[in-house]
Amino acid sequence: MRSISPLYTRTHFGMQPQEQKKEFGAAVKSERIRLGLSQETLAERADLHRTYITDIERGARNLSLETIYKIAVALGVSIGSLFNRGEARVLSDPSTGRANSLVDVLLVEDKAADVELTLEAFRKAGLTNKIHVVRDGAAALDFVFCRRQYANRRMETNPQVMLLDLNLPKVDGLEVLREVKADERTRNLQVVVLTVSQDDEHISKAMEFGAAAYLVKPVGFENFSKITPKLSLQWALLGTDSSMPKSSAPSLTKV
Secondary structure, three states, rough: OOOOOOOOOOOOOOOOOOHHHHHHOOOOHHHHEEEEEOOOHHHHOOOOOOHHHHHHHHHOOOOHHHHHHHHHHHOOOHHHHHHHOOOOEOOOOOOOOOOOOOEEEEEEEHHHHHHHHHHHHHHOOOOOOOHHHHHHHHHHHHHHOOOOOHHHOOOHOOOOOEEOOOOOOOOOOOHHHHHHHHHEEEEEEEEEEEEEEOOOOHHHHHHHHOOOEEEOOOOHHHHOOHHHOOOOOOOOOOOOOOOOOHHHHOOOEEO
């Protein structure tokens, strides 16, 4: 099997409006000073260069979701707390620099523990995108193609991203991916396959079938944030962990 490198990138997630970059930079500086940290110390904790921290605090840097996450971890705060409390923030599409509609996510995972870990990772990061959950491959296909119990759905309302476990009951993940990518109505759906190992022999086939990326489970926000530049996603950031009701973060539909 040919070697496949993880699709982890450090490219910019996209231009935020100038006022949002300045607002974020001011929040970082305020929290850094409150903690008594120098720019050098924060840079070391976040694995960034000191001049990069300086530019962020001046509002002079475009921000990747990965960088935002690393700084939040280094400061010991949630991502949401580095933005205005109580106001939704939308990260922009990297191809246009504009914030568009938020993406919905379809999580296809049969293991309850992995579902909860993924949802918890989103919640801790303060992401409020709607997440639909199905537990097997047959249900995933019915959901996407609006069949059987999902016949009342419209394909125009399909989620833009599918997180797809490769080992599913009823219909396996590779077959789900193949059918989604074979249909012109759904081939633009961005599919991230979930696997238990980077050495999974099915990864190569998944990429051939048109998967956008893959993630090794469990899906934590840190590893998920590294592939978002490739997916051109928009994510909502709302409030802080302590101020956000668990029932509303993220918005979850179990189907």
